[in-house]
Amino acid sequence: MTSPPPDVPASYELRIGGHLDQHWSTWFDGFTITHQDDGTSTLCGVVRDQSDLHGLLAKVRDLGTPLLSLTHLEVPDNDGGKGTGTSTDTDPASRDQQLR
Template sequence: MTVRLTVQGHVSAELVEWLAPLEADGEAAGDTVLRGTLPDQSAFHGLCNRIRDLGLPLLELTASRKDVEP
């Protein structure tokens, strides 16, 4: 599953390490874009819980799963 999250404000390098395997990019507006690949739905929910626990205001979330062949 590929995810892209935008959170309000700057996320420190220490917090980005805690959000591994995501990588962070800053935006001109001062927000932070986190993107990466997660192995499954459970990891996605765990990530959402970490974002909540850190108190990071979530501005945008995009998730897409890898195509599965029949």
Template sequence: MRKMHEPGRYEIRIEGHLEKRWADWFEGLTITALDNGETLLTGSVVDQAALHGLLRKVRDLGLPLLSVIHVAPEGE
């Protein structure tokens, strides 16, 4: 069982396209513009507080949040 203070890998899906220049602001997450007009942010997040900080940044940009998925590491 994963604890809330442990790092995890996440996929955050938002409506609209974000340019890759936002990667530093999103703490190094990989930004992928999808063909359907959505953006996928993927990468490691150190803990739940950092995840909530990333979600606040999505809100501050006024982009609709579509989903947040914790991606289990291989072998889990």
């Protein structure tokens, strides 16, 4: 897998320690928050560029929760490279444990 260029929108999944309430989705720029059975949460969404990604990581740091992983999600080429659409390996819409 190659990294996206720094000025192109891209989809990411962050796994963090603990379960976040739904209201944190707004603070995390609309990222989808999903609770996992192992006591972690995943945040999935699109960032516009590397600057936004660094801002997102700063929010995780400021929250004081451990960042366990950061994954760039592949998206189909039929979206014109805009970073929208579903991932080939992780689709947030297909997660069976959405927050209430």
